[in-house]
Amino acid sequence: MELFRLEMCYLTFNTVNSFSFLFHLIIISFNHTKSIASTTIRSYPIGKVGYMGHNAVVYQNGGLQIVFLLRGYEIIDDIKEELERQCPGVSCADILALAARDAVFFAGGPVYDIPKGRKDGTRSKIEDTINLPSPNFNASDLIKMFGQHGFSAQEMVALSGAHTIGVARCSSFKNRLTKVDPNLNSEFAKTLSRTCSAGDNAEQPFDETRDDFDNLYFDALVSGNGVLTSDQTLFTSPRTRNFVNSYAQNQALFFLDFQQAMVKMSLLDIKEGSKGQVRDNCRKIN
Structure with missing residues (x-):
């Protein structure tokens, strides 16, 4: 009651x-x-x-x-x-x-x-x-941290999909611009540089639809357009790449896994x- x-x-x-x-x-x-x-x-x-x-x-x-x-x-x-x-x-x-x-x-x-x-x-x-969790974490770091709380690698990737909404500040990704990051799309690196030209507090959306909950965050990772190191690592790492590909191709699957992980959370x-x-x-x- x-x-x-x-x-x-x-x-x-x-x-x-x-x-x-x-x-x-x-x-x-x-x-x-x-x-x-x-x-x-x-x-x-x-x-x-x-x-x-x-x-x-x-x-x-x-x-x-x-x-x-x-x-x-x-x-x-x-x-x-x-x-x-x-x-x-x-x-x-x-x-x-x-x-x-x-x-x-x-x-x-x-x-x-x-x-x-x-x-x-x-x-x-x-x-x-x-x-x-640091924005500089790699997939192994994220898997370990989430695993300590009973979450699988797939659940971690699904929850990371919450980045489909919102923005990151330049201060959290500018370290990727000081040297060549082989996992960062070169054209997208120029976009991040333009964002950071406005200062550490300048905001960069995680994907093209910053206010919509969809699967475009995963599309961005497949294209090498992950904003944070901890984003792009999900596609770079063989341990999580298949999950990223699956969610990029199938929004319904992402929604299902996300809601189940949220209930668990x-x-x-x-x-x-x-x-x-x-x-x-x-x-x-x-």
Whole structure:
């Protein structure tokens, strides 16, 4: 009954508020992202392995999405404030997880459901970010990091597809431009150089449709147009290349594997009972 109440509260909130309100939340994207958005799409999936852990403390991949998420974190505050008026007692962790789910759908991605009723963590420490996946990771590094949390190489690649939404900042990929990167398309390298000419904070979309959840991120990798080292390595490495090719050729397969991995991610390190709390303010513990 409690979980049903939480879902109905959230559905009511979505109905009352504008579509763009939640959509912009995930285009924080996971965030390098990331989104999930962000997020949040990217912030939620990749972040949960490296940064979020149901603390509803938003960290991001290689530091990039920390900036993105904190810049958009006021949206979480607004959602929390509105929900407390209409349906008090919804955790920040649930808000972020459900917002990530909805952002995927609003951006054109698959529909999926996740369990509700998680609590917020009782720890919010910047030092917890030391284990974030770096934008300079290779496929072996990523497989190892995700594997430590029970995710297969294929699930890792599917979750990385959250980069189909959002942008990366020049500071996270400019190291690829200081010397010849054999895995970087030479014409795309010129595009990245032009982006970086505007400074470290200049933004480069991960693919041609930065606001759409589709499989063009994988098309970009096949073409050597991966923005980050940790993107392009997914195609370069024999351990993950077949997954990239499959998703580039079959968007429905990507959607299916992504939603299944997201559901699995939503069950990671859930705080229940005395192990967690429902924060009054998402930015700090009670």
